Amino acid sequence: MLEPRMVKTVADAKKIVEQRGLSYIKVGLFDIDGVMRGKYMSKEKFFSSLECGFAFCDVILGWDSNDQLYDNTAYTGWHTGYPDAQVEIIPSSCRELPLEDNMLLFIAQFSDAAASICPKNVLNRVISQAKEMGFVANAAFEYEFFMFDETPESVREKNFKNLKPLTPGNFGYSILRNSTHADLYQQILQLGEAMDFPIEGLHAETGPGVLEAAINHDIAENAADKAALFKTFIKVWAQQNHLMATFMAKWSNKLPGQSGHIHISLKNLAGDSVFYDESKAFNMSELQSYFLAGQQKYMPEFLAMISPTVNSYSRMVPGLWAPLDATWGVENRTTALRLIPGTAKSQRIEYRLGAADANPYIALAAALGSGLLGIKEKLAPKAQVEGNAYEQKHHESLTLPPSLSEAAKKLKNSQAANKLFGKEFVEHFAQTRLWEEREYRKHVSDWELERYFEII
Missing domain, CATH: 3.10.20.70 (Glutamine synthetase, N-terminal domain)
Structure with missing residues (x-):
């Protein structure tokens, strides 16, 4: 059978x-x-x-x-x-x-x-370019997501306010939480095994009802499939159990946002790491340095692919674990790119800018494609950030667009993006993001009412 x-x-x-x-x-x-x-x-x-x-x-x-x-x-x-x-x-x-x-x-x-604008095909074209260069890309996604003791009906009845999280308070990595709710955790782990998005680690994250799942690494095409299926069927599983899961980048202004980090490594066609060189500082090979520099250089231009909703930019504020500039550091979680020194098997880069709301195919295409450009152009990264990246001043070229509309315009005008992802995709995707921003501007928020209704 x-x-x-x-x-x-x-x-x-x-x-x-x-x-x-x-x-x-x-x-x-x-x-x-x-x-x-x-x-x-x-x-x-x-x-x-x-x-x-x-x-x-x-x-x-x-x-x-x-x-x-x-x-x-x-x-x-x-x-x-x-x-x-x-x-x-x-x-x-x-x-x-x-x-x-x-x-x-x-x-x-x-x-x-x-196919020219299909997200899965866009990633496939980037993967094909990697193979033409003699590389096989491996990737793994990590997602933070909030779980609520709510239903699609109840959240609407409450107007998405005063929602009841699965668990109260801040209790990251809690054994108490994952033991009390062991059946829930076990069902999620079993779902991942059954649907082939196996979960390497699952734990409570800081915040009420927050979980974080690290999906096992795989070749890039499979990794994106696993991430996309994970996001879809965690929500299905939750609703079947009279719960709700959200992958919004930031659902509450009182709580940190939710990330969608991407770990990437490259091998040659023989299966050997091209990122690892034990003779170099941090075991970072010359090729990994180029790759890192490409991710850094093109992050501002490709940001709309990584942070694709208006809500994505609510997460990118100081002190909430989301990078604000295209910085890099060694084992530094305040930077946009985290170099992780390791062995030939584990040497990699974590693209920490990603939010949980991004399309996995498009986000991985941006993270991988920008690195490949760095190798093609033999780029050198800016100086490594040590300490708290939020408190330091960085080169102006590393500044990220502060809004979706600015990010979309930057992507649309990017020669590198048009060449790498195809003019049809870049034009279409950028226009969809400008639409998203325009739809948002039609909306009057609670903040505006509270601030302006009487006083202004």
């Missing part, structure tokens, strides 16, 4: 469906915001789609996370009539769905013209 993660080919995918006697299969793909969209397919339709692909309305790439239609994008919009776009199913993505008895899940991606 085939197991889901043994599936590699179209023939394997058909075989496992037949072996399980399935009449329907679930197929999903990820939109611009990293939200999984999809449907159940009959066995007959699924088999046909495995061979020839299938058509999916291109509105998936033309609306925001609230299903509001973009009015400023060229690829899709009212002016195109929202036609179907071609989609291909990836047989090797087959997963068990333990939350649905005996159901299988497959990931799909846009092909043909839509």
